[in-house]
Amino acid sequence: MRTDCHVCRSEGLSSRSQVLVSTGNRKVQAALYQIEGGALLAIDEAALSETAWKLLGVADGEVVHVSHAPAIESLASVRHRIYGHRLDAPAFAEIVGDVVAGRYSDVHLAAFLTASAALPLDDDETVDLTSAMIAVGDSLRWSAPLIIDKHCVGGLPGNRTTPIIVAIVAANGIVMPKTSSRAITSPAGTADTMETLAPVDLDIATLKRVVEQEGGCIAWGGAVHLSPADDRFVRIERELDVDTEGQLIASVLSKKVAAGSTHVVIDIPVGPTAKVRNSEAAERLAERMRLVASRFNLTTRCLLTDGTQPVGRGIGPALEALDVLAVLRNASDAPDDLRRRAVVLAGAALEIGGKAEAGQGAALALETLATGRAWSKFEAICQAQGGMRTPPVAAHVQPLTASRAGRVVHIDNRRLARLAKLAGAPDAKAAGVSMDIRIGDEVGRGEPLIHLHAETAAELSYALDYAERNPDMVTLTL
Amino acid sequence: MRTDCHVCRSEGLSSRSQVLVSTGNRKVQAALYQIEGGALLAIDEAALSETAWKLLGVADGEVVHVSHAPAIESLASVRHRIYGHRLDAPAFAEIVGDVVAGRYSDVHLAAFLTASAALPLDDDETVDLTSAMIAVGDSLRWSAPLIIDKHCVGGLPGNRTTPIIVAIVAANGIVMPKTSSRAITSPAGTADTMETLAPVDLDIATLKRVVEQEGGCIAWGGAVHLSPADDRFVRIERELDVDTEGQLIASVLSKKVAAGSTHVVIDIPVGPTAKVRNSEAAERLAERMRLVASRFNLTTRCLLTDGTQPVGRGIGPALEALDVLAVLRNASDAPDDLRRRAVVLAGAALEIGGKAEAGQGAALALETLATGRAWSKFEAICQAQGGMRTPPVAAHVQPLTASRAGRVVHIDNRRLARLAKLAGAPDAKAAGVSMDIRIGDEVGRGEPLIHLHAETAAELSYALDYAERNPDMVTLTL
Numbered sequence: 008m009r010t011d012c013h014v015c016r017s018e019g020l021s022s023r024s025q026v027l028v029s030t031g032n033r034k035v036q037a038a039l040y041q042i043e044g045g046a047l048l049a050i051d052e053a054a055l056s057e058t059a060w061k062l063l064g065v066a067d068g069e070v071v072h073v074s075h076a077p078a079i080e081s082l083a084s085v086r087h088r089i090y091g092h093r094l095d096a097p098a099f100a101e102i103v104g105d106v107v108a109g110r111y112s113d114v115h116l117a118a119f120l121t122a123s124a125a126l127p128l129d130d131d132e133t134v135d136l137t138s139a140m141i142a143v144g145d146s147l148r149w150s151a152p153l154i155i156d157k158h159c160v161g162g163l164p165g166n167r168t169t170p171i172i173v174a175i176v177a178a179n180g181i182v183m184p185k186t187s188s189r190a191i192t193s194p195a196g197t198a199d200t201m202e203t204l205a206p207v208d209l210d211i212a213t214l215k216r217v218v219e220q221e222g223g224c225i226a227w228g229g230a231v232h233l234s235p236a237d238d239r240f241v242r243i244e245r246e247l248d249v250d251t252e253g254q255l256i257a258s259v260l261s262k263k264v265a266a267g268s269t270h271v272v273i274d275i276p277v278g279p280t281a282k283v284r285n286s287e288a289a290e291r292l293a294e295r296m297r298l299v300a301s302r303f304n305l306t307t308r309c310l311l312t313d314g315t316q317p318v319g320r321g322i323g324p325a326l327e328a329l330d331v332l333a334v335l336r337n338a339s340d341a342p343d344d345l346r347r348r349a350v351v352l353a354g355a356a357l358e359i360g361g362k363a364e365a366g367q368g369a370a371l372a373l374e375t376l377a378t379g380r381a382w383s384k385f386e387a388i389c390q391a392q393g394g395m396r397t398p399p400v401a402a403h404v405q406p407l408t409a410s411r412a413g414r415v416v417h418i419d420n421r422r423l424a425r426l427a428k429l430a431g432a433p434d435a436k437a438a439g440v441s442m443d444i445r446i447g448d449e450v451g452r453g454e455p456l457i458h459l460h461a462e463t464a465a466e467l468s469y470a471l472d473y474a475e476r477n478p479d480m481v482t483l484t485l
Numbered sequence: 486m487r488t489d490c491h492v493c494r495s496e497g498l499s500s501r502s503q504v505l506v507s508t509g510n511r512k513v514q515a516a517l518y519q520i521e522g523g524a525l526l527a528i529d530e531a532a533l534s535e536t537a538w539k540l541l542g543v544a545d546g547e548v549v550h551v552s553h554a555p556a557i558e559s560l561a562s563v564r565h566r567i568y569g570h571r572l573d574a575p576a577f578a579e580i581v582g583d584v585v586a587g588r589y590s591d592v593h594l595a596a597f598l599t600a601s602a603a604l605p606l607d608d609d610e611t612v613d614l615t616s617a618m619i620a621v622g623d624s625l626r627w628s629a630p631l632i633i634d635k636h637c638v639g640g641l642p643g644n645r646t647t648p649i650i651v652a653i654v655a656a657n658g659i660v661m662p663k664t665s666s667r668a669i670t671s672p673a674g675t676a677d678t679m680e681t682l683a684p685v686d687l688d689i690a691t692l693k694r695v696v697e698q699e700g701g702c703i704a705w706g707g708a709v710h711l712s713p714a715d716d717r718f719v720r721i722e723r724e725l726d727v728d729t730e731g732q733l734i735a736s737v738l739s740k741k742v743a744a745g746s747t748h749v750v751i752d753i754p755v756g757p758t759a760k761v762r763n764s765e766a767a768e769r770l771a772e773r774m775r776l777v778a779s780r781f782n783l784t785t786r787c788l789l790t791d792g793t794q795p796v797g798r799g800i801g802p803a804l805e806a807l808d809v810l811a812v813l814r815n816a817s818d819a820p821d822d823l824r825r826r827a828v829v830l831a832g833a834a835l836e837i838g839g840k841a842e843a844g845q846g847a848a849l850a851l852e853t854l855a856t857g858r859a860w861s862k863f864e865a866i867c868q869a870q871g872g873m874r875t876p877p878v879a880a881h882v883q884p885l886t887a888s889r890a891g892r893v894v895h896i897d898n899r900r901l902a903r904l905a906k907l908a909g910a911p912d913a914k915a916a917g918v919s920m921d922i923r924i925g926d927e928v929g930r931g932e933p934l935i936h937l938h939a940e941t942a943a944e945l946s947y948a949l950d951y952a953e954r955n956p957d958m959v960t961l962t963l
Contacts, residue, residue: 013943019670019906023591023720043535047525057521086727089602114724117595124567125603192497242501246592249564428497 008053010041014073025076025112028059030069035062036076036109081105082115089122096135103139103236116243120254128253130295134302136253140236140261147211147231147267149218151182155356156268158259160275160292161282164317164420167327168274169197170204170225170385171334171349172356175375177223178384181360184218186228186266192245194427194439198227199324200331203436206393217391224388233265234258250282252292256299263305270306272355274348276314286311308355312348316446317420319345323432323439325398326460332398335382350376401437401460403467407474409450413483418446422480426459430470435462444481456481486531488519492551503554503590506537508547513540514554514587559583560593566600574613581617581714594721598732606731608773612780614731618714618739625689625709625745627696629660633834634746636737638753638770639760642795642898645805646752647675648682648703649812649827650834652863653853655701659838662696664706664744670723672905672917676705677802678809681914684871695869702866711743712736728760730770734777741783748784750833752826754792764789786833790826794924795898797823801910801917803876804938810876813860828854879915879938881945885952887928891961896924900958904937908948913940922959934959 008015020026024039037059048054053073055063065071081101088094094102102119105111111119128136157172169185176183187197187207201207207227209217214231217224232238237258244250263271273296275289276282283289293309300307319330319342333341334349353375354368363371375381389395423440431438443455450456459474461467474480486493498504502517515537526532531549533541543549559579566572572580580597583589589597606614635650647663654661665675665685679685685705687695692709695702710716715736722728741749751774753767754760761767771787778785797808797820811819812827831853832846841849853859867873901918909916921933928934937952939945952958 016909016912023724082726086725089599089727091603112591112724114591114595114721117592118599118725118727121567121596121599122603125569125600243592246501246590247564247596248560249567249596425497434494 008039008041008073009045009048009050010043012050015039015041018073018075020073020075026073027076028053028055028063028071028073030063030065030071033063035059038112076110079105079110079115085115085119085122088126089118091126093129093132094135096138099132099135099139100142103136103143106239107143107235111239113243116239117247120240120243120247120249123253124249124251127251128257130298133253133256133295133299137257137261137264137299137303140234140257141265143236144234144261144265145211145232146265147184147233149182149184149267153181153270153360154266154268155181155183155270155272155360156185156263156266157272157274157352157356158263160255160259160273161314163276163281163314164193164322164424165319165327165330165345166274166276166317166348167197167200167319167331168345168349168352170201170331171345171376171381172353173223173225174335174381174385174388175349175353175372176356176360177221177388178375178380179357179360179362179371180222181356181362182218183223183356184214184266185223185225186214186231186233187225188228190433194322194424194432195324195327196433197225198229199433199436200327201225202227203325203328203398204332204396205389209392213392217388221384221388221391223384224392226392234261237261252295255292256296259296260300260303260305264303268305270356270359271300271308272352272359273307273309274312274352275309276312278314281314283314306359308359310352310355312351316418317423317442318342318348320442321439322423322427322441323430323460324436325400326439326441328398335376335385337377337379337382346376399437401462403459403461403464405459405467405471406443406455407457407459408453408455409483410452410478411483412450412452413485415444415446415448415450415481416484417482418442419480419482422477423457426470426473426477426480429466429473430459430461431463431466435466437462438466450483486517486519486551487523487526487528488521490528493517493519496551496553498551498553504551505554506531506533506541506549506551508541508543508549511541513537516590554588557583557588557593563593563597563600566604567596569604571607571610572613574616577610577613577617578620581614581621584717585621585713589717591721594717595725598718598721598725598727601731602727602729605729606735608776611731611734611773611777615735615739615742615777615781618712618735619743621714622712622739622743623689623710624743625662625711627660627662627745631659631748631838632744632746633659633661633748633750633838634663634741634744635750635752635830635834636741638733638737638751639792641754641759641792642671642800642902643797643805643808643823644752644754644795644826645675645678645797645809646823646827646830648679648809648863649823649854649859650831651701651703652813652859652866653827653831653850654834654838655699655866656853656858656862657835657838657840657849658700659834659840660696661701661834662692662744663701663703664692664709664711665703666706668911672800672902672910673802673805674911675703676707677911677914678805679703680705681803681806681876682810682874683867687870691870695866699862699866699869701862702870704870712739715739730773733770734774737774738778738781738783741778742781746783748834748837749778749786750830750837751785751787752790752830753787754790756792759792761792784837786837788830788833790829794896795901795920796820796826798920799917800901800905800919801908801938802914803878804915804917804919806876813854813863815855815857815860824854877915879940881937881939881942883937883945883949884921884933885935885937886931886933887961888930888956889961890930891928891963893922893924893926893928893959894962895960896920897958897960900955901935904948904951904955904958907944907951908937908939909941909944913944915940916944928961
C-alpha cells in the first residue's frame, strides 16, 4: 500500500506492520510493505502476494479491508518461554495453532525456536509440541494393524535408500505407505528422484488405493499436509542454521504419527560434516526419540550409519534413480554402498515388523533383492502409481578429468551439490553430476573424475564455468 | 525479481533469500521477493526498495549484479549464545558490525535478542555490547568538562519534561545538548512536540553552534546516528514485545556515551502498566545502570517516579507543547504534575552537575522556573534553533461529555493514545486529545471529559467513530 493511503495513516500502519486483510468472511494475515508515490498503486489500492490472492479468493478491483492484525494471545507464552519458564500442552496447542494460521511473523517464529534452543525442550514439552503439531495437520488411517515408515535424520547426498526399502518391505507383506519431500536446497529430493520412475503427485484417495493394492507406495508428501507447522518452522530453522533435538524429534514424530505409522526405522548418518557429529550425540538422540515415540504408541528403531561421504554415484533426480534401478535389478555395477545401506535399514524394518528374527533381517532383505522379488514389487508399485517411466537422459554430458595422477583424498560434497544445481538439477530431471571416483581411488592423468549432465548447452556452460573456478572439488594426493 | 529469471534459477535463489546486490563498488544486502509472470518486470529486471536505490546510487535501467549474500561469520557467535555460551567483546563487535551493515535478517535479529533474553546478558556482556554499539555510531565531542543528559525509561503519555528540564539546567550554566526521538507508535515524541515550538531538524554543525551559544538544545536525534544498531534492535524488540535489562542498558548508555555526556539523570516511571512494574525491579535496574555506566566514566542518577497515569493534559504534539509552555511561563492553569516532575528531575541534574547541594536541587529548579529565567533560556534556545514558533491550533475541536454524573476511577491510556492517532497525531501537529479530567475528579452529567482536536473533518469523524465504539475509555463510578 502507499504510505499516504488514508488507511495507513489512520490505522498508524508502517512498513512491516502485521495487518489483517479481509473480504466477506475470508481473511488473511500479512506483512505490510509500503511504497511512496503513485506509479504502481492508486492511493486507495493494495497489492497482494500470490498466496494472499488465493486465500482471499478475490479478483482484481474487488474491495478489501485492511486493519491492524489482532493481538496474538499465544505470544505471551512465547515470552514466558523466553524468560525461562516451561510451557504446558494448552500453551503449545495455542502457539502451533497461531503458527499454522499464519499469525506469526518471522520474528515471532525465530523467537519461539530460539527460546526452545536456549532452554532445550524437555521430554514432556517435546511430547506436547508433537501432539500440537499432529492436531493441526491431516491424518492418515489404515486398516492394517502394523504400518512401517522410515526416516533419515539430516540428508546425505545420494542417500536414496527409500524406494529400495519400500520395495523390499512391501514384498515381504508389511504395509509401508511412504511419503517423501522434493528438494528444497539440495539437487534432488526422494520425490524428485522417484518422479523420474513413476508419477508421485498422488491425492489421498489414489495413495490409499496404491497402498491397499501393493502394500506400499513412494509418493510426494505435498498433497497431504501431515505437519503444516513443521513446514513453517523448517524455513526459519534453516535460515538460523539452528537445529535442536526437541524440534527435530517433534518434526519427525509428528509426521510419522499423522501418517498412521506404528513402527519407524530411523537412519542417523554420523560424520564430521553430517547433522549428527558423533556416536554419543546419535545415541542420545535415539534414546530421546524412542522415549517420546513411545508416548504415541510408536515403536522406533534407530540405526547409526556412516555419514562421511555421499552414497551411490548420481547427484540429481534421474542419475540417482539410475543408482536405485541398478540395485533393484541386481546390476553388476550397482553402487555397493547404496545396496548395503538399503539392506541394513530394510532388515531392521523386517525385524521390527515381525518378518525376521533379531539379527536375520538384513539376510532376508538381501535375499528379497537377489531373488528379484523386490524388483517385481517395485515395478508393481510404479504401475499402481500410474505407470513406470524410464529416467530421462541428458542431452549434454561432459567429463571433468584429472589434470594429473593421484589418489582421491577428499570430495567436497557441498560444492558438488552446487555444481549439480548449476547444471539444472532438480528442475531439469536429467541434469546433475555422476561420480566416477570415490575416496581412496587411484586415478591417472586425464581420467574422468566426474561427468556433468545438462539438458541445455547454457546450463552445461554455467556448470563448466563453476567447475573451472573450483578445480579442487575433488582433491588428489601429490 | 521474477521466479523464472536466469539468475534466480542458476543461483538457486528463492523468496526471502538474502542476496547481495552490487554495482560498481557499491553493494547492499537485501531480502529477495519474487513475482511470477511478466506484468511488472522483464525476465532480467529487478525492482529495488527506496533504501536500496539510495544506497546503490543507481538510476533506472542501470545494471546490477545479484548473488547469494556472503555467509555471515558472526552468526556462529549468535548460535553459540543460543546454546548458552557467553560472548566476549570481539564477538559482540562482529555481531553489531554485521547488524549495522544490514547483513542480519529479521530472523537473525530476533534470534540474537531472544538469546540475550533467555540467558540474560551479564554485566561484562552488557559493557561489551554497549562498547560495540558506540563504536559503530557517530560520536559528539564537547569542550565543556561536564555534559548533562536525561533519559526516561519507558514512555509515559504526556511526560514532556525534557524541554522544561533543558531550559532550567542550561539557565544555571550546565551544558545539556539534548537529542530526542519522534513518535514511533505513540501520538507524539519529544521531537514532534518541540517541533511545534522551534525547528528541531538540526545538522551536527547547527546543533553544536546552538549548544555553544545557549548551553543547551532540544533537537531531533535523526540527523545524528548515535546508536544505529539500537535502531535496528528496537524494531524487533517492539515486534516481540521483549525488553531485557541488558539490552535496555546498552541502548540507553550507548547513546549517552556517544552523545559525549558525562552525567545522566534517568527517569524510571514505576507503575502496574509502566515498563518497570515495581520499585524492587526499578532499584535493581538503577544499580545495574550505575555499574555499567561507571565503566564508561559516566555518572548516573536514577529517579523512581510515579508511572500510574498520564502526565499533563495534552496528548498530541501541539497539545503537549501547550502544557510545556504553560509550565515554563508559570501560567496559573499549568499542569502541576508536569511541573513537579520536571522540577524533581532538573533538581537532580543541578545536584550532580554541582550547581546545588544534595537535597537543594529541586528548590533551585523551582526558583529558576518562578523567576522566568527558565522561560528566557527556552526562548533563547528556540531562537538559536531557527526561531520560536506558536503551536498550531486545530480547526475542529469537539468535547466528549459524561453521559451521567460520577467520579473518574480509571483512564485507559492505551485507547486514548489510539484516539489521538485517529484524530491525526503526530502527523497532524495540532491533532490529538486534551484531558479535562484526572483520576479522582467528580464530573456532572453533560460535562466534558476530553476534547478531540483534528485538522480535518474526516479525521475528526474517524476519531468520533472510535470514541462511540469505546465509551469506556474514561470510567466513572456509579
